[in-house]
Amino acid sequence: xxxxxxxxxxxxxxxxxxxxxxxxxTEQKNLALxxxxxLLRQRKSDILAANAADVSRARExxxxxxxxxxxxxxxxxxxAMAQGVEQIIALPDPVGEICDPTTRPNGLRxxxxxxxxxxxxxxxxxxxxxxxxxxALCIKSGNxxxxxxxxxxAQSNAVLGDLVAEVCDQTGLPPVSVxxxxxxxxxxxxMLLQARGLVDLVIxxxxxxxxxxxxxxxxxxxxxxxxxxxxVYVDRDADLAKALPIVxxxxxxxxxxxNAMETLLIDEPIADRFLADAARELQKHGVELRGCAASRRIxxxxxxxxxxxxxxxxxxxxxxxxxxNGVDEALAHIAKYGSSHTEAIVTENYTTAGxxxxxxxxxxxxxxxxxxxxxxxxxxxxxxxxxxxxxxxxYGPMGLRELTTAKFIVLGNGQVRK
Amino acid sequence: xxxxxxxxxxxxxxxxxxxxxxxxxTEQKNLALxxxxxLLRQRKSDILAANAADVSRARExxxxxxxxxxxxxxxxxxxAMAQGVEQIIALPDPVGEICDPTTRPNGLRxxxxxxxxxxxxxxxxxxxxxxxxxxALCIKSGNxxxxxxxxxxAQSNAVLGDLVAEVCDQTGLPPVSVxxxxxxxxxxxxMLLQARGLVDLVIxxxxxxxxxxxxxxxxxxxxxxxxxxxxVYVDRDADLAKALPIVxxxxxxxxxxxNAMETLLIDEPIADRFLADAARELQKHGVELRGCAASRRIxxxxxxxxxxxxxxxxxxxxxxxxxxNGVDEALAHIAKYGSSHTEAIVTENYTTAGxxxxxxxxxxxxxxxxxxxxxxxxxxxxxxxxxxxxxxxxYGPMGLRELTTAKFIVLGNGQVRK
Numbered sequence: 044x045x046x047x048x049x050x051x052x053x054x055x056x057x058x059x060x061x062x063x064x065x066x067x068x069t070e071q072k073n074l075a076l077x078x079x080x081x082l083l084r085q086r087k088s089d090i091l092a093a094n095a096a097d098v099s100r101a102r103e104x105x106x107x108x109x110x111x112x113x114x115x116x117x118x119x120x121x122x123a124m125a126q127g128v129e130q131i132i133a134l135p136d137p138v139g140e141i142c143d144p145t146t147r148p149n150g151l152r153x154x155x156x157x158x159x160x161x162x163x164x165x166x167x168x169x170x171x172x173x174x175x176x177x178x179a180l181c182i183k184s185g186n187x188x189x190x191x192x193x194x195x196x197a198q199s200n201a202v203l204g205d206l207v208a209e210v211c212d213q214t215g216l217p218p219v220s221v222x223x224x225x226x227x228x229x230x231x232x233x234m235l236l237q238a239r240g241l242v243d244l245v246i247x248x249x250x251x252x253x254x255x256x257x258x259x260x261x262x263x264x265x266x267x268x269x270x271x272x273x274x275v276y277v278d279r280d281a282d283l284a285k286a287l288p289i290v291x292x293x294x295x296x297x298x299x300x301x302n303a304m305e306t307l308l309i310d311e312p313i314a315d316r317f318l319a320d321a322a323r324e325l326q327k328h329g330v331e332l333r334g335c336a337a338s339r340r341i342x343x344x345x346x347x348x349x350x351x352x353x354x355x356x357x358x359x360x361x362x363x364x365x366x367x368n369g370v371d372e373a374l375a376h377i378a379k380y381g382s383s384h385t386e387a388i389v390t391e392n393y394t395t396a397g398x399x400x401x402x403x404x405x406x407x408x409x410x411x412x413x414x415x416x417x418x419x420x421x422x423x424x425x426x427x428x429x430x431x432x433x434x435x436x437x438y439g440p441m442g443l444r445e446l447t448t449a450k451f452i453v454l455g456n457g458q459v460r461k
Numbered sequence: 462x463x464x465x466x467x468x469x470x471x472x473x474x475x476x477x478x479x480x481x482x483x484x485x486x487t488e489q490k491n492l493a494l495x496x497x498x499x500l501l502r503q504r505k506s507d508i509l510a511a512n513a514a515d516v517s518r519a520r521e522x523x524x525x526x527x528x529x530x531x532x533x534x535x536x537x538x539x540x541a542m543a544q545g546v547e548q549i550i551a552l553p554d555p556v557g558e559i560c561d562p563t564t565r566p567n568g569l570r571x572x573x574x575x576x577x578x579x580x581x582x583x584x585x586x587x588x589x590x591x592x593x594x595x596x597a598l599c600i601k602s603g604n605x606x607x608x609x610x611x612x613x614x615a616q617s618n619a620v621l622g623d624l625v626a627e628v629c630d631q632t633g634l635p636p637v638s639v640x641x642x643x644x645x646x647x648x649x650x651x652m653l654l655q656a657r658g659l660v661d662l663v664i665x666x667x668x669x670x671x672x673x674x675x676x677x678x679x680x681x682x683x684x685x686x687x688x689x690x691x692x693v694y695v696d697r698d699a700d701l702a703k704a705l706p707i708v709x710x711x712x713x714x715x716x717x718x719x720n721a722m723e724t725l726l727i728d729e730p731i732a733d734r735f736l737a738d739a740a741r742e743l744q745k746h747g748v749e750l751r752g753c754a755a756s757r758r759i760x761x762x763x764x765x766x767x768x769x770x771x772x773x774x775x776x777x778x779x780x781x782x783x784x785x786n787g788v789d790e791a792l793a794h795i796a797k798y799g800s801s802h803t804e805a806i807v808t809e810n811y812t813t814a815g816x817x818x819x820x821x822x823x824x825x826x827x828x829x830x831x832x833x834x835x836x837x838x839x840x841x842x843x844x845x846x847x848x849x850x851x852x853x854x855x856y857g858p859m860g861l862r863e864l865t866t867a868k869f870i871v872l873g874n875g876q877v878r879k
Contacts, residue, residue: 062796066820139819145841151830153840158822160852243852264853285875292877378480400870401557402484404576412569412873421878422571422869423563434578434661434866435682436854448852451840452818455830457703459710460839
């Protein structure tokens with residue numbers, strides 16, 4: 044069997060497994076996850092050995108320190124994977140959940156019932172923990188999954204994939220519920236992305252290049268986000284004692300992630316008062332500021348921001364700064380330059396807060412809180428499989444529920460249509 | 462300006478209009494719809510004159526009677542359009558609806574708020590009433606829309622499109638909220654289908670050829686359904702006095718629509734008792750039966766069903782019939798041959814009904830009711846813009862709510878992430 048035929052049979056096997064998983068009871072799925080958490084701990088040395096081989100290969104190949112960090116597993120990271128699985132056990136099973144019940148005039152009882160999506164495809168890069176996170180989320184939500192990770196993590200992914208298959212087999216779920224594609228030929232990714240009728244959704248997890256490749260080549264539905272150009276707007280009616288910690292937290296607490304602030308918008312009437320303080324604090328944290336003309340009149344040490352800066356996700360200790368005149372100008376800036384990810388307003392004004400909440404069309408809109416809260420865990424989803432900045436199906440962090448859909452159910456007693 | 466440039470400026474205008482519509486108040490949107498209903502009645506003679514021109518062109522071109530019927534407007538159909546708009550006025554506005562509120566341990570209040578999708582593209586064929594239905598649904602749900610209808614209905618669509626634009630202008634909404642593409646060049650449909658970043662969702666409405674064209678060429682998200690191969694399964698524990706009317710209704714009440722039954726599945730232990738009666742009644746209604754070997758032993762007058770029959774949406778007075786052994790065999794048949802549209806079981810057995818409800822993965826699953834109830838109006842959505850048989854975003858009839866998405870909102874009092 045050549046590699047393409049192997050891929051096709053994996054896809055078909057996933058489709059088969061999906062029908063079994065769709066009706067698996069919560070108890071059985073949780074049992075599998077409990078075994079998985081235990082086995083991760085028991086097989087820690089095997090996992091670390093496989094990972095060490097990947098890491099030394101990456102070192103020899105001269106890969107970046109950042110990649111090697113993402114790739115590396117250790118005792119704490121294996122334990123974190125096991126605990127992540129245990130957290131998913133504790134979450135409610137979305138499958139079978141019934142919502143929106145109504146009774147029609149003819150006596151039909153109508154509602155919606157959540158069912159799994161079916162077969163999920165995941166394309167990811169160097170983080171081997173993705174195998175375990177995704178496996179646990181998909182098993183719990185009754186979806187079969189096919190994963191293809193980067194070649195850097197090949198051995199780690201293989202050993203983790205085997206472990207998940209073993210757990211499924213032990214607990215009566217199809218061993219092909221979770222499949223890891225071992226061949227790292229890019230052709231096989233294309234097959235996954237184009238397997239119409241066999242794959243219900245693909246989620247890419249990785250850098251912008253991977254996401255663009257998936258987006259441009261997929262012929263099955265895809266949920267993804269390109270980048271997070273997140274804004275904090277400090278309104279004229281802000282409590283500046285709240286604004287300063289929010290601005291600092293949004294920018295510096297973890298600058299390399301998608302929900303960090305990239306552009307600070309300051310309302311004109313308070314710019315004089317607030318900007319000098321904010322700039323001083325940000326610069327104290329090592330942040331390079333790039334400002335509009337008005338901000339540079341207040342803080343002359345800022346670099347000049349170019350048009351390009353407003354579109355940029357720095358993922359670094361750099362912050363664009365712009366003075367705007369009121370909430371509507373802030374919203375217009377966000378609509379033009381934003382990436383639909385996360386926006387925050389700092390204000391004590393009820394009407395202004397309401398306007399911003401309603402009008403900002405991003406996946407998460409916060410009042411008097413840091414942008415850094417746009418995260419599945421922080422928002423209470425328990426765990427996330429990804430984040431969506433396109434509005435179809437899911438918007439923002441995707442948890443277990445976003446791995447399901449809702450069908451209509453109709454309970455009758457012999458009704459026919461007139 | 463050539464036609465491509467015109468199309469691009471229409472798309473950009475729609476994107477602009479979408480931001481205004483997204484924050485339009487319910488009252489204003491309802492006012493526009495009230496004007497629309499009134500103007501449809503006032504301008505009836507203009508509408509009918511334009512339509513008469515389309516109809517006579519279609520007659521001269523020798524189009525089918527079915528197409529001419531779909532194309533034709535008359536007093537009653539214009540009044541039905543106006544009443545359809547009035548029904549949409551009466552429905553709750555989904556935009557701004559807040560759901561799933563929780564409070565996090567750090568005091569953040571988190572919820573989701575519904576917002577419009579943005580810009581909807583509609584590609585449709587000969588029914589000019591689509592212009593009005595879609596305009597009303599999109600205005601109410603705060604979406605801008607670009608529609609492109611079939612060339613047969615060009616004059617009808619143009620006059621209806623002008624009327625909607627006039628209403629928007631009169632009531633303070635952007636006149637480009639609803640745009641009808643007048644040029645019928647297929648290149649422009651391709652532009653609409655591939656306008657990434659400008660169009661958020663395309664919904665095709667029409668025959669299988671149109672839907673396939675859209676599906677194969679779209680580079681923006683699409684929601685569609687190809688066909689409805691719907692099943693009724695009469696279980697061994699069915700009340701046959703309920704089963705017979707359900708089977709007849711599902712097949713003959715309106716055989717040309719997607720939620721009509723195409724295949725009747727009968728449980729082996731009751732096949733002898735039920736099938737002869739059912740066949741007689743169906744044949745009395747002019748239905749041609751195509752059966753498996755077991756059914757033909759009971760009703761020898763049936764034609765033999767081929768493998769192809771099980772996959773076929775007849776949209777006609779033809780019915781495939783198969784004897785199966787129990788609910789699991791019925792479910793396996795549906796999983797293999799079905800189109801994820803609508804399935805019904807007739808049974809008095811609680812456990813069997815529950816198993817079927819849970820395991821059938823179609824967009825609508827009914828117990829003791831006709832498949833014909835899978836319809837936005839019948840299920841209580843009030844009005845529908847289409848029906849989805851793919852599981853992403855919407856599954857089954859799509860009403861106003863399915864024209865929105867839900868963003869996260871976060872209400873804080875200065876929280877930062879630790």
